[in-house]
Structures are given as structure tokens and as C-alpha cells.
Amino acid sequence: MSNLKRGSVAVVGVAESDLGQVAPHTSPLDLMAQATRRALDDCGLKLADVDALFMAATQVRMGPMALAEYLRLKPEYFDGTQIGGSSFMSHLAHAQAAIEAGLCEVALIAYGSTQRSVSRAAASPREYNYYETPYKPILPISAYAMAAARHMHQYGTTRENLAEVAVAARKWALLNPVAWEKEPLTIEQVLKARMVSYPFTVRDCCLVVDGGGAMIVTSAARARSLRKKPAYVLGTGEALSHATISNMPDLTVTAAAESGPKAFKMAGLKPADVDMLSLYDAFTITPILFLEDLGFCPKGEGGRFVAGGNIAPGGKLAVNTSGGGLSYCHPGMYGLLVMIEAVRQVRGECGSRQVKDCGVALAHGNGGVLSSQCTVLFGGPSTV
Numbered sequence: 001m002s003n004l005k006r007g008s009v010a011v012v013g014v015a016e017s018d019l020g021q022v023a024p025h026t027s028p029l030d031l032m033a034q035a036t037r038r039a040l041d042d043c044g045l046k047l048a049d050v051d052a053l054f055m056a057a058t059q060v061r062m063g064p065m066a067l068a069e070y071l072r073l074k075p076e077y078f079d080g081t082q083i084g085g086s087s088f089m090s091h092l093a094h095a096q097a098a099i100e101a102g103l104c105e106v107a108l109i110a111y112g113s114t115q116r117s118v119s120r121a122a123a124s125p126r127e128y129n130y131y132e133t134p135y136k137p138i139l140p141i142s143a144y145a146m147a148a149a150r151h152m153h154q155y156g157t158t159r160e161n162l163a164e165v166a167v168a169a170r171k172w173a174l175l176n177p178v179a180w181e182k183e184p185l186t187i188e189q190v191l192k193a194r195m196v197s198y199p200f201t202v203r204d205c206c207l208v209v210d211g212g213g214a215m216i217v218t219s220a221a222r223a224r225s226l227r228k229k230p231a232y233v234l235g236t237g238e239a240l241s242h243a244t245i246s247n248m249p250d251l252t253v254t255a256a257a258e259s260g261p262k263a264f265k266m267a268g269l270k271p272a273d274v275d276m277l278s279l280y281d282a283f284t285i286t287p288i289l290f291l292e293d294l295g296f297c298p299k300g301e302g303g304r305f306v307a308g309g310n311i312a313p314g315g316k317l318a319v320n321t322s323g324g325g326l327s328y329c330h331p332g333m334y335g336l337l338v339m340i341e342a343v344r345q346v347r348g349e350c351g352s353r354q355v356k357d358c359g360v361a362l363a364h365g366n367g368g369v370l371s372s373q374c375t376v377l378f379g380g381p382s383t384v
Helices: 028-043 063-071 087-100 141-155 159-173 187-192 256-267 285-293 335-347
Strands: 009-016 052-055 077-079 106-113 195-197 211-219 231-240 276-279 360-367 372-379
Touching (some): 009 028, 009 087, 009 335, 028 063, 028 106, 028 211, 052 063, 052 087, 077 087, 087 106, 087 211, 087 360, 087 372, 141 195, 141 285, 159 187, 159 285, 231 256, 231 335, 256 285, 256 372, 276 285, 276 335, 285 360, 335 360, 335 372
Parallel strands (some): 052 077
Antiparallel strands (some): 009 211, 009 231, 360 372
């Protein structure tokens, strides 16, 4: 994707579906359709304007066909890339390539999950792995716990540092009316919560909720005539590292160290130019790893970087202003919701959690067990 053009496309519509515990007998496709209608209303387009479809899900077989049938769409272009929670950042990069190539004009990216209603095990069944399953890991939790334990051993990161991530997310969530969590959280409460897989307590782990989202993408030229201020795509980067945690080359270094530089190079920006970060926080270790690998602090310093409320409201750097997967919502694969918050920050729509003068927002997605990493930089009109 190195030949994509900075700012050639923009996100013009975003929306969540209902979140939390959805109505009985609701399907993932119902949630995708609900979010799609809301995203189209957000930008003033109609379903008939959509000529490209991108989706990934764990509960829907042959997803693009199923969603196209549900919406009664016959897309000119479609993509069902499934690389876990970062799939949707990848979809955005692919949508940009397709729009630039003239293969489509208006792209829909959608996701939906009823994992809380049907149980996470039913929503995301695990494949048998001959090299790992005999050891009975609790996946994906144990995989991320291994990375956290290694980071603690190698760099002196503490459980208190991990807890700072959960507490900061909760403080942001209390500013978000649709966030799942409604009560304050302290470091002591995180540390004393039920242990799940050392060093993680239940408060170090993401939520399990139903939900979904949708995003509408079109050319920069068309975007300027629509209802909302465009969020231009300034840079994208994609990278794969491994599939199974036993094959991760270094438990403390993710492929964000590759995807981030690609996105910054395309955008012509550096970390100091970013006003807010929306990072995939399936567990408290992931924002720490991504802050390091994306260049916001040196390797090994992530734990100390987040200490003292530095990523909480009023802190040094605004991170996961929605409340993140830890306190806002996490319906299985969370990457689309990560981008929705970044887009809303660039558009200045976040109310009491709005980052002042947010010109550039970074959204970073993670898939599998730290396996796939995709980075997107969004910018407002002043950046193009």
C-alpha cells in the first residue's frame, strides 16, 4: 500500500450499533445493518450510494455475501479480509486503494457481534493447536499475559503500571454516555480483583459485550460536499508477525513497530504531531506495547510512561478517550470502534471528553494474539 496518496479519501460517516446486551434474537447482521443506517444518516448518503462492501466477523460465514444479501446490495467491490481486531484498519487501506483505482466510489466497512448474548466461546470458537492446546492455555488471555510477564521481567514494568491503563480508561469512560462501565475504578481495585491469568486480574481484561459499528468512506472530493466535516486518511500501515503466541519472535515487540512507521511515512508526520491516540486495549499490556512500538516512548518505558495519570483525562497524552475496550465496549473484534472514536475526535464531536484542537488522531488495531497490527492516521481539513 506504499503508493496510496495522503488524504485522497476521507471517512464521512460513522456510527455504533446498539451496545452492551442487545435485544433477544438479534443477529450480528442485524447490528451491522443498524450501524450502517446510522452511519449513512451521519453523512447524508443513502444505501443506494454504497458500491463497495468490507466486513469481517467471527459469527458469520462468508461475510461479504451474507451482509450484501441482508442489505440487498450488489457491490462493485468487496473484501472480507479477516486478521482479527485490526481487520477494519486493513479494510480502510484497501478501500482507499479501490477508490483511488476507480473501482468504487463509496465504501461501507461494517462489523457486528453478539458475543455477550451467545457467550464468547460460541462467538469465537478456538481452533485446536497441536503445539499449544496440550498445555491448556486460556486463550487469548494467557497469550497476552505471557507478553505482560515478559515485559515485567525484562523492563521492570509493574502490575501497578498495568493498572494505570485500566484506571485511565475508566476515567475516560465516565465521560462517555454510551460506555458500559459507569463506576470509578482505582489502582487498588484493579490489583485486588479476581486473578484470571497472571499478571492479569479481571480488570486488566477487556469487556465482553454485544455491539458493532459502521464507517462510510469516499473520495476527498466527494467528502467535501457531504453533511459532516471529513476525517481525511493521512496514512495507513499494515503488518503481520505470527499467528500463534508460541511463534511470536519477541514477546515485547509487536508488528506495530512496522505498521506505525509505514503510516507516519505516508502521512509525512511523526508521533509528536499526533493529538490523540485510539489504541486497541484488549488487555492492559497492549497500550503499553503500542506506545513503545509506535514511537511515543522508548522500548521498555511504556509502563513508566502511563504512570501518574499521564494517559488519563488531563494527562500528558490523550489515549483511548472513549474508555476503550477496557471500559467502553469490546464486542469481540474491536478495531472498527477504535477508528470511530478517532474520527469523532478529529470532527470535534466528543463533548466533555473532546481533545482540544484535535487535528491529527491515530487509530491502531491489533488482531489475534498480538499477531496483526494496523495503523491509521486521520486528520481534519487543516491537515490536507
